Amino acid sequence: MVYSLSQMPTGQVVWIRHLRMGDWDRVVATSPDAPAVVVHRTAGSSSQQATVAAVLDEMETTAGQLFPAWLPGAEGITTSAGAAPIAVRRLAVAHAAATAQSGPFLADLAAAALTGSTAYTRRHQPEVRARGLARVIAASFGRPACALVLRPPDHLDEAATLALAQAAQWLVDHGRLTVWIDSDSPYGVESRPRATEPPRVAASPPARPRRQPRVSTRRTPSVAGKPHPTSRAEVTLEAALARRTWAAGRAWNHTVRPGPLVNPVRVDLLWKRERCVVEIDGDDHRTPAKFTEDRHRDVMLQLNGYAVLRFTNAQVLDDIDNVLVLLQQFLTNRRRTGKGL
DSSP states (O other): OOOOGGGSOOSSEEEEOOOOHHHHHHHHHTOTTOOEEEEEEOOOOSOHHHHHHHHHHHHHHHHHHHTTTTSTTOTTOOOOSTTHHHHHHHHHHHHHHHHTOOHHHHHHHHHHHHHOOSTTGGGSOHHHHHHHHHHHHHHHTTOSOEEEEEEOOSSOOHHHHHHHHHHHHHHHHHHOOEEEEESOOOTTOOSSOOOOOOOOOOOOOOOOOOOOOOOOOOOOOOOTTSOOTTOHHHHHHHHHHTTOGGGTTEEEEEEEOOSTTSOOEEEEEEETTTTEEEEEEOGGGGSHHHHHHHHHHHHHHHHTTOEEEEEEHHHHHHOHHHHHHHHHHHHHHHHHHTTTO
16 A cells, blocks of 8 residues: 555556545645645546546646636636636736746636636647646645546456557646556556547637536545635635634644544644644535544544534634634633643
8 A cells, every 4th residue: 555655656657556535635645745636537438539638628627626726816706707807817827927837728727717618728739738737736736746546447448448548648748747547557558658649629719608517526635734725614714714813823634643543534624732623514524424434533533632623614604703703712721721732
């Protein structure tokens, strides 16, 4: 089992044995220099071009959901009304110039993220999309690079296996990505298969944008030290805490080991000195299985001296002032009495 990305080759295609989703989360959580990891389930197509296109579409969906984490200055732009699309385009062009990225692509990507339309970005060549999306996703998490974990269906035939290998190598060569294929290396597939070029696209004016619902099955990993960029509740709470001196010492999405014989767990928010854990619960925490898991985690943490405070997304988003009062009262009492210190 790999628990350090220092053991994982980068900048190439690697076939690895099956890992559970939780294993990838643990790898990323415990490796501060790890790339941002995007997991994509491939469809088993026998076409390299179709596989590359599907991966790029998935990465673009990821980038759209991470917006505005990757575009400095766009944090307050939450609607596509009025001059907002023009504003994000200008911000993107300026940011691209400062970071040696493609200004036209980044501007189109920002507009697409804001409006939900894919009409803007499809006019760009696949190489431009791949490089730009990799940098955007890495920047969202403050990571040096981006890695793709491709999870193919079981029992691929020879044509689909070769197409997957060729697509992965193309993404490495043209997108400057690391690609880990979560499967045993099939017999007869070279470690660096020859990749053919996806078809070039002719430049043409974008079609009239139509707002589309954003649907994605991918999971975006959290990164130690920051609120999860796709959690509006975490981002909102951090923005409020950043303005309060009593909130100093906090750490987002850190791993805590409740005891010497207990597996480490990732907590949403931690005040380490005060041994205070804060969890922000979304709707998925209402399921019986998740509820039971949460209670087990809470007990393990409490037995080892941690206090666990839980708030729902709705509490944070709709009643942030009350959440702040409760947190301040608890931390002040901890510091005054010395409990947990």
